[in-house]
Amino acid sequence: MKIFSLAAGLMGAATLAQFPEVSQQYIQRLSGAVDELAIVVADFDRSAASAGLSRDEALAELTGSTFLDARNSDMTRAIYRYETLSADLTLLQSAGPFERLILMPARLDTDIGARAIEDFAPAVPVTGAGLGFAGIGFLGGYGLWAILAGLFGRGLNSARSKKAV
Numbered sequence: 001m002k003i004f005s006l007a008a009g010l011m012g013a014a015t016l017a018q019f020p021e022v023s024q025q026y027i028q029r030l031s032g033a034v035d036e037l038a039i040v041v042a043d044f045d046r047s048a049a050s051a052g053l054s055r056d057e058a059l060a061e062l063t064g065s066t067f068l069d070a071r072n073s074d075m076t077r078a079i080y081r082y083e084t085l086s087a088d089l090t091l092l093q094s095a096g097p098f099e100r101l102i103l104m105p106a107r108l109d110t111d112i113g114a115r116a117i118e119d120f121a122p123a124v125p126v127t128g129a130g131l132g133f134a135g136i137g138f139l140g141g142y143g144l145w146a147i148l149a150g151l152f153g154r155g156l157n158s159a160r161s162k163k164a165v
Contacts, residue, residue, distance in 0.1 A: 004145055004149065005142050005145045005146045005149065006142065007145075008141040008142055008144065008145035009137075009138040009139065009141040009142030009143075009145070010138065010141070011141050012137035012138055012139075012140045012141020012142065012144075013134040013135065013137040013138035013141065014122075014134070014137070015137055015141075016133045016134065016136055016137025016140070017124075017125040017130050017131070017133045017134035017137060018120075018122050018123075018125070018130075018133075019097070019100075019101060019133050020097045020125065020127060020129040020130050020133060021120070021123060021125070021130065022116065022117070022120055023092075023097065023100045023101075023104060025116045025119070025120055026104070026108075026112065026113055026116040027089065027092050027093060028116075029112045029115060029116045030085060030088065030089050030092070030109065030112055031089055031093075033085055033109075033112055034082065034085050034086050034089050037078060037081060037082035037085065037086075038082060038086075040078050040082070041078065041079055041082045044058065044075055044078075044079075055079070059072055059075060059076060062075065085109060088107040088109070091103060091107065092104065092107065096129075097129035097132075097133070098129075098132075
């Protein structure tokens with residue numbers, strides 16, 4: 001059982017140790033998305049300003065035909081996405097690795113996250129955060145296996161005791 005517990009601990013360590021790098025790559029992709037959306041939003045704002053309109057006034061003028069209504073929806077979505085992703089990026093950049101573990105699930109953009117995972121290649125962690133996550137993963141994997149093995153062993157012993165009576 002100790003060998004299996006050790007193996008489970010090592011698997012937990014190897015898995016959880018990857019989180020700091022995965023989160024870093026996600027933040028890099030998120031930053032790129034925010035940068036590109038910033039260009040789109042700034043271009044729209046410049047066009048609105050050159051026509052003497054605020055952003056909201058320019059959006060209100062994008063109505064009256066199928067194309068203009070669709071363009072209004074597109075720009076409204078792009079502006080909302082830019083604002084949301086910008087806020088998430090600011091929060092995640094200022095968070096430490098353990099805070100990111102808590103914050104990321106609620107702020108994960110699935111499209112950006114999926115692309116980050118597609119390009120991710122596991123590596124041996126050499127940072128303090130990577131080693132810390134590896135230690136927690138080891139303890140979690142080892143402990144979970146030990147608990148499950150203990151429960152299973154008790155169940156077998158209990159069943160044997162009932163047969164013997």
